[in-house]
Amino acid sequence: MNVEFINPFLTSLLNVMSTMASMELEPGKPALKTDPIAKGDVSGLIGMVGPQTKGSLSITFERELILTTMQKMLGEEHEEIDDEVTDLVGEITNMVTGGAKNILSDKGYEFEMATPMVVTGKDHTISHKAKGKKIIMPFSSEFGTAFIEICFEH
């Protein structure tokens, strides 16, 4: 799994958060993930299947960050991670993956997206079980941190 394949997902998350929620996230340093350390309050997860590869992606948000995103994106104040908030996390997951899919398609990498799932729970962790390297990258903001994790197998 190379940078050319990963970067479109990171770019797409920045684009979605900027254009949809006027949130400018600060990308941190990508790292190889060796244990399920991404802790957050709500995560969107999606599977991908293509002729060359298959894998999974997750985007984990800290509570304040997703509630602020909800407010900026939809103008709605939510105090808790309720169904509408998880719907938004699912939509963001879809949009980020769809954006990356378009960029990668232009480069000759094709895959189909499954439907998103959203997990809630204080300090839940996610382990991607594809047989390949796991990339994790934090994105920080004044409202908290989001983590994107990607794992593909060949």
Place this chain on the structure above:
Amino acid sequence: MNVEFINPFLTSLLNVMSTMASMELEPGKPALKTDPIAKGDVSGLIGMVGPQTKGSLSITFERELILTTMQKMLGEEHEEIDDEVTDLVGEITNMVTGGAKNILSDKGYEFEMATPMVVTGKDHTISHKAKGKKIIMPFSSEFGTAFIEICFEH
């Protein structure tokens, strides 16, 4: 989404647990899921994509049930939901989905499987965001309960 499409997943879970772990689970009543009520300690999740449909599946285990399964399946005593336990949950998720895929392929329904993800965290919840009915079904045992949830869109 009809019974013909759902039943292979339920059958496959019973088969996998029986043959691999000598655990006879008692299937409960399937229900339409209207909120993310499946609470457990560890869940395997997987996405599926086919020409006719796409969707997602999750299998959630209570702590004692998966630790007992680990002991029966691999002869290993684990006190906590560690990496080896989440690996097993990923494998079970793959096997259950793969078993259902084979049955459904014989009936003319084709789909490809993404790679599994495993979520841990006390009382985490899962929302499947495919635009379709969500089916949830409990499976009970003397060691605790497992829940399978399936959601497909057409």
